[in-house]
Amino acid sequence: MLFQKKLDRARELQRERMGLDEEEENIEIERPPLKDEMEKGDMAAMLVSGCLTILPICLLVLLLLCGGGWLFLHLF
Helix, strand or coil: CCCHHHHHHHHHHHHHHHCCCHHHHCCCCCCCCHHHHCCCCHHHHHHHHHHHHHHHHHHHHHHHHHHHHHHHHHHC
């Protein structure tokens, strides 16, 4: 890596400021599964928001491709 020494010094400084040892840094925090954190209706809300975000973009791209094909076939 190009700046490995700087990266190592920055990590060491960060460890000192947080007061962590190398052993404490490697301990993983146990988190409950995502389904336990979600409330009723969250999945439906995520699906609806995903469709409202992605579908207009997909329709616009499809319209541009169809329009480009139509122009190509009718002009040449």
